[in-house]
Each structure stands twice: as structure tokens, then as C-alpha cells.
Amino acid sequence: MTKSNLAMGAFNEPEIVSIEQDARLVVLARTLDTKSVDAKETLEQAASEWSRFGDTCLGRALYRHHSIFKSQSDAPIWSHAEFVYFRDIVPNEVVDQLVTSRLPSDVHLLRAEILVTTPASFVFPRGWAGSAHRPDRKPSLEYIDVDPAFLSEYREIMRRYIGPAASKLVAVGKLGTFRTMETAAVLFQDPSLGTKWNQVHLSEVDAENFQGFGQEFDAALREISTDGGFAGVFAGLDRMRTIPRWTLNDPVLELDTAVGEWIAAMG
Helix, strand or coil, rough: EEEECCEECCCCCEEEHHHHHCCCEEEEEEEECCCHHHHHHHHHHCCCHHHHCCCCCEEEEEEEEEEEEEECCCCCCCCEEEEEEEECCHHHHHHHHHCCCCCCCCEEEEEEEEEEEEEEEEEEEEECCCCCCCCCCCCEEEEEEECCHHHHHHHHHHHHHHHHHHHHHCCCCCCCCCCEEEEEEEEEEHHCCCCCCEEEECCCCCECCCCHHHHHHHHHHHHHCCHHHHHHHHHHHHCCEEEEEEEEEEEEEEEEEHHHHHHHCCC
């Protein structure tokens, strides 16, 4: 894996910071399932241990499944999703520890992948401190499968329209963060998972009133796009992708404040 060019930038709103066109964060993501209460507790207790992952590690977040918001797949529900953030590369020893090595009993690794940030679509508010102090919000995880023939066009739509619109919503507090990530490599996938994706979108939403992104994004997109706001832009996306699974989650651990701090420092 080659090192990324780390030129940084920000959207016009002073309240937010963003990874721009030439930059990348690298993320080791795991999809996990626990088969017992003891396994759940073991996994969640171990998640706080990340400082040994090396100087390039910016933090770790673990989310526990709460509910399915939308699904186009009948794949079984998994219990946890984990993201470990690196500013450069994922060290081989971390891959060995989190992917290759045997996991505790009843903790099943369903998928391990390397994600990279989508240009201009990875947005943090300044002073990000996680969502655990906001019980009205839950982390939304959107798993998206884009037809490979449309990947370049899809990325451009995210860069030109969705990312800038999301930045406006993060700036005014409608979303906690908006993190668009693309699968660069699948390191492992258990056949029992029964579904696939090549994009993961993470944000923190008002769970009680959440009906998807339509209403919030529509006004923001109309300021950016001449293509009819939400309906016009997302009509183009719908021909390129499916959404195998979209979940709402509980934050178990959000040791990722350094991600936002690093973006701000480099901007």
C-alpha cells in the first residue's frame, strides 16, 4: 500500500474541517458478530486498547448494532462495527493482530477491509468530542454497493454535491460528522456474511426523528446544485448503487477525537 499525499483543506464554513481532494486517511474496518454476552463484553473492553497500534494511529471507534433503518439484503444482522483510523498506512502488525490472529471465543470476524476517505466528503466539526454525550443521536452506518462501472462518476457526485451539502449540515449541527469512505481492499470476508459493499458512510443523526437524509439534504443541495436538490442528485445516485444495509447504532467507544484534531491542524 502506498503512502497518501496529505495535503489538507477546509470548506468555507469556519465551524468545520474537511479532508480535501488530494488527501487520504486510511481506515481498518471490521464487521463483527458476538455470539454471547461474555463475547460482547470481551470485545467491547478490548476496544479501548489502541495506543499500541503505532504512531500513525489516530484513534478507534466501536459501534454496537441498535436497529436496521433500511435493508436490501437478507443477510444476518451483525452485532458490531469497528473503525481504526491511520494518517498514513495500516501497519502490518495491526493487520496481524486484528485480522489474522485468532479472536476470543464467540467473537466472529465477518469482514475486514481497508477504507480510504472520499475526497471532500469526510467532514468533522471543530472540537469534535464524539456522540456519547448526545443520547438523542445515534451513529448511522450506510453500507453501499456501487456498480464498478460508475465508481468514478459516483465519487465525483460525492465530491461536488453530497460532501459540500453535508458540510453545511455539520456546520449547523444537523449531523454530528459526515464520513464517506471507500473500500480499497477486502482483507477477509466470511462467506456467511451474505452481502457485500464498497462504500461506508458514517454520520450521527437524530434517531427519534430520522427519516433518511432527504429533507435535510434538499435545502443544502439546492444551494449547490442546479439539478433539483435532493431528488435530482439522488436520482443519479440510485442508478449506480444499492444499499444492502443501513443501520443505527450505539456508540460503545469513540476514541476518535484525534481524527478531527489532525484534520484541523493540517488545514
